[in-house]
């Protein structure tokens with residue numbers, strides 16, 4: 001098999017991993033004439049597959065041969081797919097060739113487990129070490145690590161990578177036992193803890209001598225819709241990962257049905273809107289100060305797919321409103337539907353000089369339709385009747401459709417971009 005044929009197989013096999021964003025990497029460059037490549041703080045070259053997944057240009061597996069049999073994975077031992085395997089040298093050559101042709105800005109390297117976790121990890125580390133030490137490559141490197149590999153090898157991966165990640169895959173041990181019997185949540189958490197310690201050990205300290213390089217952050221991914229876990233389970237696990245291991249990002253990847261799928265898997269993919277709502281809920285936890293049990297609870301464990309989770313919280317807590325945006329502190333303004341972090345901060349600036357009016361909100365492009373029923377301004381006061389009206393939810397929810405059609409046509413509303421103001 002030539003390199004082109006291997007590339008076709010191993011790039012295709014890597015497309016299911018969504019955790020490839022490069023934000024937060026330390027800037028390295030070769031503008032002084034030394035080395036090859038450069039890493040922007042953000043923006044490794046991404047492309048988007050038709051199903052909406054974010055894929056970097058050189059995003060490959062070292063091999064899709066795997067000893068494990070994770071039911072949700074197309075590369076599992078029992079899967080009937082064409083197999084291929086790159087040598088470390090081939091990946092290095094490809095990365096440099098693609099880089100020099102301006103096709104890519106970095107490498108995202110993952111692998112099936114061949115021979116053993118340690119053997120595979122050694123090969124992954126060899127690629128990164130050769131790129132960095134032999135070719136002085138200064139582009140972005142993201143290495144997917146294997147939790148079962150030794151701590152020493154994971155630490156070596158961190159030395160050469162800008163970001164390392166371990167996919168937790170499913171939020172609960174019972175689900176892993178059912179769908180990925182060789183994986184173990186406890187061992188994955190141990191490896192994440194070890195990475196966190198190393199990141200902190202190597203973090204630069206102002207005024208102190210420069211420390212040995214190490215990845216600046218770690219991320220992980222969970223597959224949504226492959227098991228019976230509900231949104232509360234996902235968000236609770238994400239909250240745990242952010243607080244315990246200081247994850248940079250938790251990615252949620254809607255399960256895609258795969259050819260020759262295991263009977264343990266659902267026949268249908270979950271609606272993509274579920275993945276989107278999880279990202280919005282995740283955003284609320286990280287930037288808006290919401291606790292997991294405010295967004296979903298054990299009694300109502302799934303997110304409302306028709307409206308965003310912030311509006312959903314507001315409708316469940318109507319007594320909290322209306323909020324006087326001229327008086328309340330910033331963390332209260334963050335709770336107003338339709339008002340994002342940036343606009344809440346702008347309002348807090350404006351009100352230092354003048355009373356905020358509806359015209360000011362129009363100027364900073366606040367989503368008035370969503371916001372006005374919940375706020376008091378110098379010239380606007382919603383009625384209690386309006387706030388308590390049953391119609392409030394209906395205004396924002398899409399019109400009812402036939403259930404079967406929903407799965408096919410439901411789209412993420414344009415205004416609700418992940419990470420946008422909502």
Ligand code: SF4
Nearest residue numbers: 066068070073076112
């Ligand atoms: S270990 Fe990774 S590559 Fe192997 S079957 Fe499981 S998810 Fe797939």
